[in-house]
Amino acid sequence: MKSFVARNPVTTFVLLTLGLQFAIVAYVWFVLPPGGHLHDDPRLHMLFRFRVFGPLLACVGITWWLERGAGIRNLFSSFLVWKVPGKWYLAAGIWKFLFAYLGIGAVALLLGKWPGVGLAMPHFWDGWLVTLPFIFGIAFVEETSWMKFCLTRLQMRYSALVSTLIIGNCWGMWYLPMVVINEGVPPGYPILVFHGCMISLTILLAWLYNNTHSGVVLMLAQVVSNTAFFVTPILPPNNEIMSDVPTLFAPEHFAGLLLDVDYVTLFSLIFIAASVLIVFFAGGKDLGPRPRARWDDGMAH
Numbered sequence: 001m002k003s004f005v006a007r008n009p010v011t012t013f014v015l016l017t018l019g020l021q022f023a024i025v026a027y028v029w030f031v032l033p034p035g036g037h038l039h040d041d042p043r044l045h046m047l048f049r050f051r052v053f054g055p056l057l058a059c060v061g062i063t064w065w066l067e068r069g070a071g072i073r074n075l076f077s078s079f080l081v082w083k084v085p086g087k088w089y090l091a092a093g094i095w096k097f098l099f100a101y102l103g104i105g106a107v108a109l110l111l112g113k114w115p116g117v118g119l120a121m122p123h124f125w126d127g128w129l130v131t132l133p134f135i136f137g138i139a140f141v142e143e144t145s146w147m148k149f150c151l152t153r154l155q156m157r158y159s160a161l162v163s164t165l166i167i168g169n170c171w172g173m174w175y176l177p178m179v180v181i182n183e184g185v186p187p188g189y190p191i192l193v194f195h196g197c198m199i200s201l202t203i204l205l206a207w208l209y210n211n212t213h214s215g216v217v218l219m220l221a222q223v224v225s226n227t228a229f230f231v232t233p234i235l236p237p238n239n240e241i242m243s244d245v246p247t248l249f250a251p252e253h254f255a256g257l258l259l260d261v262d263y264v265t266l267f268s269l270i271f272i273a274a275s276v277l278i279v280f281f282a283g284g285k286d287l288g289p290r291p292r293a294r295w296d297d298g299m300a301h
Contacts, residue, residue, distance in 0.1 A: 002065070009062055010150050014170045016058040017145070024051045025177035038183055048184060052138055055145035055174075063149065067299070074298035078148055078215030088212050092221035095204065096228035099274065103234060103267030111246055115233035115263060128230040139222035143215055146171050147205055152295040155210075160292045161284030164206045168199030186229070188236030188252035188259040193268045200268075200275035201225070203287070207278050211288040234263040 005012045028044055038045040063071040101119075108114055128135075146167055154163035172195040178184040179191050208217050229235055236252055236259035243258060248266070252259045278287065286292040 005062060006066055009066065010153050010166075013055075013058050013062055013145070013150060016062075017055045018170070018173060020054045020058075021051060021174050022177055024048065024054075025181065025183075028183065029177075029181045049134070053141055056141040059145040059149035070299060074295070075144060075148055076215075077298055078209075078213060079219070081212070081214040082216040084212040084214050084217060088208060088214070088217050089220065092208060092217050093224055095221065096225050097232065099271045100228055100232040100234050100267050102270050103263055103265075104232070106266045106270070107248070107262045110248060111262070113246070115239055116241075117233045117238060119233070120231055121233050121238065124230045128227060131230075135223055135226045136219075138226065139219050142171075143205070143218040143222055146202070147209055147218055148215065149295075151202075151206055151209065152293050152297075155292045156294045156296060159285045160206055160210060160287040161203075161279055163292075164202045164287075165199065167206075168202035169195075171202060172198035182254065186235040186237060186264075187254045188261060189264060190249075190252070190261060193261075193265055196272050197268050200272045203275040203278055207282055207287045210286060210292045211290065213293055234267050236261050236264060239263060 024047065028038065028048055031044060032038070032041070038048050059075065060072065063075050067074070104115065104119070150167050150170075151163055154166060158166070175185060175194065175198065176191070179189065179194055185194070205218055205221060208214075208221055233239065236254070239260035239262075240257050241247070241251060241260045245260065247260060248262045250261075252261050282288050
């Protein structure tokens with residue numbers, strides 16, 4: 001067993017992580033009554049929220065089993081790397097706001113319409129401040145598990161582009177059951193568009209990491225990613241419309257409401273296009289001018 005895990009640590013991680021995720025989501029879906037929601041059952045809601053730490057437990061467990069303390073130090077070492085050029089902090093800090101408002105602008109240019117709530121969600125800070133500790137927790141989990149553990153190990157075998165495509169699809173699969181049952185993700189988000197964004201997010205984060213080796217920069221990028229959805233009015237639940245409102249894409253029906261998906265879809269298409277440009281200009285081999293980050297780089301010290 002240990003020899004298999006040592007040869008295939010990322011495969012083992014994906015199997016454990018997806019297995020736990022699918023099992024918990026399936027249990028929640030089975031237990032919830034028709035039309036029910038997680039907020040109606042505090043115990044289910046707590047189980048569902050804490051399942052996000054499954055990937056961290058999996059990668060820490062595998063790392064400890066294979067490499068003990070040296071591996072654990074390597075797993076978290078990138079969070080001590082913060083002295084990097086300011087341009088990378090700027091990119092991590094503005095990327096999602098930039099693409100979101102470009103998406104809003106594209107809809108306005110094509111159809112002449114704007115989000116009904118304005119250019120920013122009113123009183124967004126109320127929900128954001130309450131959720132902020134959880135946002136940081138999710139960012140820490142996801143950057144440690146999917147990027148440091150998975151990306152750097154895969155980049156020992158494959159190019160940066162191939163590694164990101166593998167991770168992005170697996171990461172998207174982790175969210176898939178949540179999208180299907182409309183719990184834990186914004187309702188109305190088209191599944192294929194969401195999955196494309198997860199692959200694009202992996203490319204963006206790999207580009208940032210391979211050029212900085214900084215977990216701090218990745219944390220900022222992920223915190224900004226989740227924060228932007230509180231601020232920018234691009235998600236379908238924030239854009240309820242009447243049937244006679246012109247749209248570029250078919251509206252989504254949810255809980256008796258008609259949700260406009262134009263803003264989130266245009267944002268997503270712009271994001272996907274940007275990830276293609278990153279690969280084109282940075283190069284698929286390393287996603288940057290310096291050699292791509294490898295797990296054994298940290299193990300050599």
